[in-house]
Amino acid sequence: xxxxxxxxxxxxxxxxxxxxxxxxxxxxxxxxxxxxxxxxxxxxxxxxxxxxxxxxxxxxxxxxxxxxxxxxxxxxxxxxxxxxxxxxxxxxxxxxxxxxxxxxxxxxxxxxxxxxxxxxxxxxxxxxxxxxxxxxxxxxxxxxxxxxxxxxxxxxxxxxxxxxxxxxxxxxxxxxxxxxxxxxxxxxxxxxxxxxxxxxxxxxxxxxxxxxxxxxxxxxxxxxxxxxxxxxxxxxxxxxxxxxxxxxxxxxxxxxxxxxxxxxxxxxxxxxxxxxxxxxxxxxxxxxxxxxxxxxxxxxxxxxxxxxxxxxxxxxxxxxxxxxxxxxxxxxxxxxxxxxxxxxxxxxxxxxxxxxxxxxxxxxxxxxxxxxxxxxxxxxxxxxxxxxxxxxxxxxxxxxxxxxxxxxxxxxxxxxxxxxxxxxxxxxxxxxxxxxxxxxxxxxxxxxxxxxxxxxxxxxxxxxxxxxxxxx
Amino acid sequence: xxxxxxxxxxxxxxxxxxxxxxxxxxxxxxxxxxxxxxxxxxxxxxxxxxxxxxxxxxxxxxxxxxxxxxxxxxxxxxxxxxxxxxxxxxxxxxxxxxxxxxxxxxxxxxxxxxxxxxxxxxxxxxxxxxxxxxxxxxxxxxxxxxxxxxxxxxxxxxxxxxxxxxxxxxxxxxxxxxxxxxxxxxxxxxxxxxxxxxxx
Numbered sequence: 001x002x003x004x005x006x007x008x009x010x011x012x013x014x015x016x017x018x019x020x021x022x023x024x025x026x027x028x029x030x031x032x033x034x035x036x037x038x039x040x041x042x043x044x045x046x047x048x049x050x051x052x053x054x055x056x057x058x059x060x061x062x063x064x065x066x067x068x069x070x071x072x073x074x075x076x077x078x079x080x081x082x083x084x085x086x087x088x089x090x091x092x093x094x095x096x097x098x099x100x101x102x103x104x105x106x107x108x109x110x111x112x113x114x115x116x117x118x119x120x121x122x123x124x125x126x127x128x129x130x131x132x133x134x135x136x137x138x139x140x141x142x143x144x145x146x147x148x149x150x151x152x153x154x155x156x157x158x159x160x161x162x163x164x165x166x167x168x169x170x171x172x173x174x175x176x177x178x179x180x181x182x183x184x185x186x187x188x189x190x191x192x193x194x195x196x197x198x199x200x201x202x203x204x205x206x207x208x209x210x211x212x213x214x215x216x217x218x219x220x221x222x223x224x225x226x227x228x229x230x231x232x233x234x235x236x237x238x239x240x241x242x243x244x245x246x247x248x249x250x251x252x253x254x255x256x257x258x259x260x261x262x263x264x265x266x267x268x269x270x271x272x273x274x275x276x277x278x279x280x281x282x283x284x285x286x287x288x289x290x291x292x293x294x295x296x297x298x299x300x301x302x303x304x305x306x307x308x309x310x311x312x313x314x315x316x317x318x319x320x321x322x323x324x325x326x327x328x329x330x331x332x333x334x335x336x337x338x339x340x341x342x343x344x345x346x347x348x349x350x351x352x353x354x355x356x357x358x359x360x361x362x363x364x365x366x367x368x369x370x371x372x373x374x375x376x377x378x379x380x381x382x383x384x385x386x387x388x389x390x391x392x393x394x395x396x397x398x399x400x401x402x403x404x405x406x407x408x409x410x411x412x413x414x415x416x417x418x419x420x421x422x423x424x425x426x427x428x429x430x431x432x433x434x435x436x437x438x439x440x441x442x443x444x445x446x447x448x449x450x451x452x453x454x455x456x457x458x459x460x461x462x463x464x465x466x467x468x469x470x471x472x
Numbered sequence: 473x474x475x476x477x478x479x480x481x482x483x484x485x486x487x488x489x490x491x492x493x494x495x496x497x498x499x500x501x502x503x504x505x506x507x508x509x510x511x512x513x514x515x516x517x518x519x520x521x522x523x524x525x526x527x528x529x530x531x532x533x534x535x536x537x538x539x540x541x542x543x544x545x546x547x548x549x550x551x552x553x554x555x556x557x558x559x560x561x562x563x564x565x566x567x568x569x570x571x572x573x574x575x576x577x578x579x580x581x582x583x584x585x586x587x588x589x590x591x592x593x594x595x596x597x598x599x600x601x602x603x604x605x606x607x608x609x610x611x612x613x614x615x616x617x618x619x620x621x622x623x624x625x626x627x628x629x630x631x632x633x634x635x636x637x638x639x640x641x642x643x644x645x646x647x648x649x650x651x652x653x654x655x656x657x658x659x660x661x662x663x664x665x666x667x668x669x670x671x672x
Contacts, residue, residue: 018652018656019646022649024656024659038508047650078506082505127555127557129555146583147587154653155656157657158649194492197578224555227549227552314491321490432553433496435501
């Protein structure tokens, strides 16, 4: 019987059925970072257990690292304690740690693919909801809690109920100035922030066929913002080309064997899906959020919703709450909303192609007066490539602060934070209340190019107009 | 490791209305800087409960009448966002032992179950009825019966649902799966040996 990629990967990793009906699932690759793992290591020690497969466990440090301080100890003693704790645990249990001194450190969802650890047909777990990113390679990858990190450390398995699969096909061609970020924001706005609960999303269609690996990662990354715990794209030649020659990729005769195996994981023609959604690429505009969750978005040409026109009391209440927090006026165009900060980076949009694309447009431009603009490579590797290509200089010349790798202002567990009710044009993934570090800070999510347009305009802007992108 | 069989949770309740209450709301990221979960209860809903100067804002959890409440009533898609277990841990450490909502985000639901904190789904109307009873008399006992999938309050009842795997795990005292997973370790090794990328 024809099967989906999800079914094939699940079946290959299913160990046994547990008493409550869940599956004991083998986790082939376990990625850890400093925020959600220390308590798990503590539980492991309390139980007197060892790490079952240290060679399949990889650590990095991302959330708490300051992006403007290289020396240690960090000025924040708690952040310093967290990185030391991770070093200690990795040394104690024999886990590879891509520490800052290795040149391989970065956001866990940038590092995994970059190192070739993320591979098709594998299961990947990490104590971070954006683990869905790795699905771009045809892996089944999901975020887990700390107790589950303990489970994976101790047994390399976890208890999980099987997900349903929804195929989301985006057909046709994207219009000029429309990017992967717009595609996923559009999908979330269409299906809702909880529309994916219980599902893995399989992204397919011409748009995904044409997408680079990094674009696929941007989309898979935000699956969880639509409620889907996992999202994936079937592996193809682009996947294999991306992985070839990376540090953890198979080499020599093993490479060809691996590619043949990987190919076999792609969903079979004629396989059955639990649900099917079709989206026309031409319907997707550069999309920006106006509210306090990623599903509250509109095309850049659109207007902030009016609670008076809401479909029901629920929608009205949620619009009112969002507008009160965002300090936006009902019915006002979103374009022209003044910004204070522009943030380019994160596990969603902190990869080489993101900076390359923006660099094309900001060369010779200047960040508007009064706007703080920061660009944060997703990994030391991305930072290095940008430096080799002179991209960091283009950003600096344009008035951006060019930082060291980390999660930075996406969630502000480090010194990069909004202050007061500052409004930030952000390439990150969440616009929740307080997300960027100030209890009243405001976030508008958008693509990197739109962040750049906002940075140079001092206000939310249509990148197509600002940078003269021709309409197709 | 014998775990408590959790088939009934009863206590006073607190209603925190709203849909899509995310994990950053439940516990803002800046309070995740810790290496243990101890003391997280203090930061529960921090940014909506406290002013920046530390003084209280109006919030159900600051209401003295709700002090000691162990059942949380809330809206749809509760716990969306991050996978941080800090969110259910903060609730648990604050004293919450069961959550009744219109719906839950996937990862939050799993994390809560593993702590032995049942997450049950009720209709909006029933949540409003329970909230009204609690509003009228803060001492109202709200009892969640997982076996019968029913909530009793002020002499009334409402039906609730819970994911079957979670219900089974809670009522049979196997909500922490570590024991079972360890039992399956030899079999896991066999499965791993068949997978090239793990065996290599």
